Amino acid sequence: MSCNKTNWQENFKEKEKSPFGNYIVYNEAKNLFKTEEVTLLKENFYDYLFHNYSERGDFGTYVCIKNSAYKLTDSGIDNLLEFVKNGNDAFIALNYFNEDLKEKLGFTTNNLDKKANSVAALRDLKGEFYLENDHFTKEVYEFDRNIRRNYFLEYKENSTIVLGVTKIDGEKVPNFIKIYHGKGAFYLHTNPVVFTNYNMLNGKEDYAENVLSYVPNNTLLWDPHIKSSKFENKKNDNTSVFKFFLEHKTLTWFLFVSLAGTLLFMLFNARRKQRPIPIKDPLKNTTVAFTQTIANLYLKEQDHKNLIDKKIAFFLEKVRTKYLIDTGNLNTIFMEKLAAKSGNDSQKTKYLINTIIALNKKPECSEEELIGLYKMIENFFNK
Incomplete structure (x- = not known):
């Protein structure tokens, strides 16, 4: 009862004798x-x-x-x-x-x-x-x-x-x-x-x-x-422009007068003498805006698994149409055919397919996994 409980937290401290100290x-x-x-x-x-x-x-x-x-x-x-x-x-x-x-x-x-x-x-x-x-x-x-x-x-x-x-x-x-x-x-x-x-x-x-x-x-x-x-903190503090102005009385008054003058100028020139003629813009192609809206929706929902599944489906469809390879069974034979037809390194191709298989089995995925898969697919097709 008198023994101390072992601290299994990772602390990486040089003076700490617990299991995960340095x-x-x-x-x-x-x-x-x-x-x-x-x-x-x-x-x-x-x-x-x-x-x-x-x-x-x-x-x-x-x-x-x-x-x-x-x-x-x-x-x-x-x-x-x-x-x-x-x-x-x-x-x-x-x-x-x-x-x-x-x-x-x-x-x-x-x-x-x-x-x-x-x-x-x-x-x-x-x-x-x-x-x-x-x-x-x-x-x-x-x-x-x-x-x-x-x-x-x-x-x-x-x-x-x-x-x-x-x-x-x-x-x-x-x-x-x-x-x-x-x-x-x-x-x-x-x-x-x-x-x-x-x-x-x-x-x-x-x-x-x-x-x-x-x-x-x-x-x-x-x-x-x-x-x-x-x-570094001291250096950053000394570089403040406003702090320099406030340390000198004459510069402080100059700052206040300048701000007041700017506000008065904005107040008296807020209304224009003549109303502007509205410009009627032609109809715009909203395809890019629609794509950005859909992308923002996925970004807000943080549904990385959904994006990974779509990215994998897109990759397999492109493999079928571009290299005419059946993607029903992602086995060793499939990896070797894909590497040979695409001109990619066999080891990197196997690593990409194994990553796809592993991510398909996971119920949830992280942002890092999504980014990693995206970069591997981009590198694969850019070969």
Whole structure:
């Protein structure tokens, strides 16, 4: 009765010894990253760079293992990109990546378990991970809980290397990539839970050790992600035009007189001297407006499953009319015929058809799944 109840919440805190804290990986960072110095940031990364960074190429490696890096603002991301571009590196493991970062590095993600947030729902999520390096190709890393089906959907192939994959619905998809940026590189992972205390024990630490071995041996800037930027907030406050006017008495009076004059001008010129002659426009083609109305109706209802079903039906109809292939049975023979006639890669064609089969079976679908299916179909027909 006197024992404390185990905290199974994902907190990713460096001082937390609960199953899903980062206590072990942080305290073993020198051995895991094979580095001599680990600096735990006591201020926001944006502020740290402002006070300490001098654009030296060997400054260090930024490390962030969290659920989401929401305290990295747009300005902070710009500074992080500049930091890596000058010859440094960044290892970032997140469940949810910042949209600005994804846009500027040219990648997208898909999380099939986005709605699984409770301890009970996450407990049943298992996963298999693989590393693409020749030294690890025969190794299968199995994890028994809290493994979201989160993976990279699109990325720039000319600047990206896939370092690791996860098996989802029988297909291997990337969950660990390296993106070259300037003189440095970003190492991105979609499953930060594999670096928590729970998965650093009982023989499961091999995967984390092998993943972190990719990161260059350099001074680590470990971001606990506990503080917002003070400098950026101060800078934004000082740029207010109205605040500058109100700080000076003469400018304040100038502002009030200008506003009053503008209001009087609008009041006395509200009515025109002559009524305008109405213009009778010709009848317009309302097809586009009707289409937009229907689209807005679906957007308001958030019926993603209905849109996915229609998108699948449209895709299969186009396959039947364009390639003259029967779509009654979406088996392996169908996939091979479709890949051959369309000129698409066989593996990507199988992944598209398997995704369609999986979405057909689901009673509900998310917006991310709808967007992912749309992009895969567009890429298929644009081949």
